[in-house]
Amino acid sequence: MFDQKKVKELVLTSLVTDAYCLGTHWVYDEKQLKDSSINYNELNKPLSIWHKDKVAGEFTHYGDQTFWLYEFLKDKEEFNAEDFLSYWTQKMKSYNGYIDGASRNTLENIENGVTPSGSSSTDLSIVGRIAPLLKVSKSKEEFLRNVESFVKLTHNSTKAINASSFFSKLLLKALDGIALEEAILSLKDESDAVIQKHIENAFASKQKETISIIREFGPACDIDQGFASSLHLLLKYDNLKEMLIVNAKAGGDSSARAMIASIIFMANNSILQIPKNWLAIKVTLD
Structure with a gap:
């Protein structure tokens, strides 16, 4: 159904975006975001203590988990949520990166026999990890079902399911x-009132300065903060590098916003928009 090269x-794109965002991910202090050690034209080591053992070209935990999904699906014809959950759980047991609340709570539920085991997280980041599911989806409908199954594994909240559904349909x-x-x-018309408001806010922000508007909407992890900002990026920019640089300078949960915006942006743009020096990530896609 979907062109495998694309x-x-x-x-x-999602992995490069996450690696690029590593430098200022989860940095909220404006003075620190202007730190001279960050070169916004390059991949950078992280300023944040949350990623202190990472180096330039590596990923935040978002990129790591996106790559796990891609690796899991490499030899598969379909997405089996139970099999992936087992695979993910094993990966998490030896993972030395940051374990966020959604992952931690899901692991606790699995350990305690709670079903369904997915946390109730409303973090936006899960939405940016969906691109690998296109590989094994034979139709648009199957892709949407796969996204919902995948999201529920770790972010089993109505808000996360609705947000992922909206952005999946937008990607298609x-x-x-x-x-x-x-x-x-x-x-818009088929979305709930909350998402409709995010859409209205994003369109109203189109001509406004990006860093200020991200701060106004909220730079943190929750869907209510990052949804409209992700749309703002898509509505305002027609150059991937410019979009990602300005987003990174806004700090906060920059990777969640950027991973969503970049895969949708790249859906009908050339891969050549990714700067060559940003392709120096620490994994290769077979």
Whole structure:
């Protein structure tokens, strides 16, 4: 159903985006974001203590978990949620990166026999990890089902399910070559009131300065903070590098916003928009 070359490009885009965001991810202090050790034209080692053992070219835990999904699916014809959960659990047992609340609570539920075991997290980041699922989805409908199954494994909240559904449908429309403004508006009527408000806020912010608007919407992890900012990035920019640099300078949960925006942006743009020096990530996609 989906062009496999394009799918690999989208996965690569999400990983490069996360590696690029590592430098200022979860940094909220404006003075620290202007630290001279950060070169916004390059991949950087992290300023944040949460990623202190990482080096330039590595990922936040978002990118790590996206790569796990890609590796899991490499020899698969379909997405089996139970099998992936077992695979993910084993990976987490030896993981030395940051274990966020959604992952920690899911692992605790598994340990305690709680079913379904997915946490109730409303973090936005899970939405940016969906690109590998295109590889094994034979139709748009199957992709949407796979996304929901995947999201529920660690982020089993109505807010996370609804947000992932919206952005998955937007990604599909972008892959069909539909202009983003038209695509976003076409999804508005079928969205709930909360998402409709995020859409309205994003359109109202289109001409505003990005760093200020991200701070206004909220730079932290929750969907209510990052949803409209992710749409703002898509509505305002037609250059991937410029979009990602400005987003990174806003700090906070920069990777969650950027991974979503970048895969949708890249759906109908050339992979050549990724700067060559940003491709120096620490993994290769077979």
